[in-house]
Amino acid sequence: MKIRGSKITSYTGYVVVIGASAGGMEALCTLISQLGDDFPAPILIVQHISADASGDYLLKAIQRAGKLRCVHAIHGKQIQAGFIYLAPSDHHMLIHGDGKLQVTKGAQENRYRPGIDPLFRSAAVGFTNRLIGIILTGYLDDGTAGLIAIQRCGGTCIIQDPADAQYPDMPTNAMNQLEADYILPVSEIGNLLTKLTTKKLPLRRKTVPKDILTEANIAERVLSDLQAVNSLGEQVPFNCPGCGGVLWKIGEGKELRYRCHTGHAYTYKSLLAEQTNKIEETMWTALRMFEERRNLLTTYAKTQTGAVARSAVERSEQSQIHIDRIRAILLADDKSTTPN
Template identity: 60%
Template sequence: MQENRNSMLIVIGASAGGMAALKEFVAQIPKHFPAPIFIVNHMGAHTTGDALVKVLNESGSLTCVQAHDKQAFKNGHIYLAPSDQHMLIVKGKILVTKGARENRSRPAIDPLFRSAAVAYGNRVIGIILTGYLDDGTSGMMAIKRCGGVCIAQDPEEASYPDMSQSVIANVGADYCLPIAEMGALLSDLVRRQLPENEQPPEDIVIEAKIAQRVLSDLPSVEALGEQVPYNCPDCGGVLWKVAEEELLRYRCHTGHAFTSSALLAQQTEKLEETLWVALRMFEERQNLLVTMSKIESKKSASSISLRAKDSQVHIDRIRAMLKATDTDDHGA
């Protein structure tokens, strides 16, 4: 990328409903757009992203490619984070890493946004589109703290408004508008005259380095917050609380990071897995006891039958908890 004080970068985060939103977005961007565009769209680990690349190439006049490690980027191109890897930005190039998941996702939006904020400061324009929960909110805070611009899709038109609403509530969007109006806005913003960048805050620099796997030690995480009596649901390690104004986040020293809502969702998922294991074990125990009662003496069989009935009580309780968890999930 040609370096000058006014070179701009566009970073975009999307999740559920992202393909349709991104298709509408890229259709507005002119062919010789004077900035590169970087996109994280949440996707499963076993997908390729090829379908989205094809759709974006067919929908607009810019070239869209999946990013690869140490790739130099150019204006007028779109770079999509590959499946199951984070996409980060440093001066003039892209890093693709297999770092720890953030907010249950890889690729995640926050690592891209933070890395861009550290590398390019006030020349970064962040955009949050449709999606569940709040990935992108912390990263957008980093962009704002480094002097960049925050744009949120109007929640009223978003297929899934959670991410936009979280950014608006916790960061305060500079612009909140429908996708149809973003192209004209960006064409104006990328031509602004900007002051010199200031040094990025140290906590943002630390988190950006953690995402690169440069830092992953206790002193680094302890510099960001205080230890709390919770464990990381992904690796079992101790968590540290990172307070960002009204947004509560948690990190473990191996690199996993969660907002409070993402942590709760992950804990709920792990709890459900544990309950299913417990249900299987109690049912196996009950089946074994029933089998034993059929071949034991009458005295022993009576005792074994009582133990089998006790197991049924636990089975019924676990099934009730699983039904309650299922109801809660659908209510969310």
């Protein structure tokens, strides 16, 4: 870090980025507790939290667990070694190569804001081989694409041992898609970070692949157009659950992802989970409307006689058939729902 007088001009050391979801608070506290107050790098954390949560409970828990100062990220703030920066709820946290934070309300990625992938990708572009990325406990697979970006840009990748994770999905999915530099229980990651961040800094930056740079720019809203997304993949006959726009397929096989031109992005698993949620919402709406229709017809039949009353009763009974079918589908889906 270069300091001229009291003004910080830019950050030139190592940077650590961490992504966590379900079970993350305990894992993060365990990790942070291992770091001394002289830890020589800034730490940027995305923990999935609900949009209406303040995140203060997490900030205070991390502050109590360790010796480093923990703060919520502020747009335009310069990062400093020895500080922990938390992404605010319902905002992405990105980092520029000059060490300045960007806090944005950009489109959700993998159904989350803050998202792990946007932070990891922006940090990979900004710090390449000076970056250390860590995936901890959580559901589904947010962070995997970002960790791959870190690896492709020359950074170091660490994954919590799934056997050690309270919720092993995120570490397991990351392990299935890349060969991490280290796979460790969280109780050993802190000591490893101290060793890695005290190593001699690399002399040269690694070149950033064009596709990673494009996706990082989209997340910053620098690019968000058809040309940009067309350069990443090909259109597919699916609609974005977030905005209804067309989706583009990015990558192949295990690295298959989807993105729309407004910025929403999904892995296969997060897209499937979001489609399932949308279907369920539609089914519950249909169930309510059929129940209201049945109730209206039943009420109306009681006020009528003859053929009019019989017709209303028949239509009410037909609505009940639809209600029973929809309920059966919802009950069947409830037994096999993918966790959020």
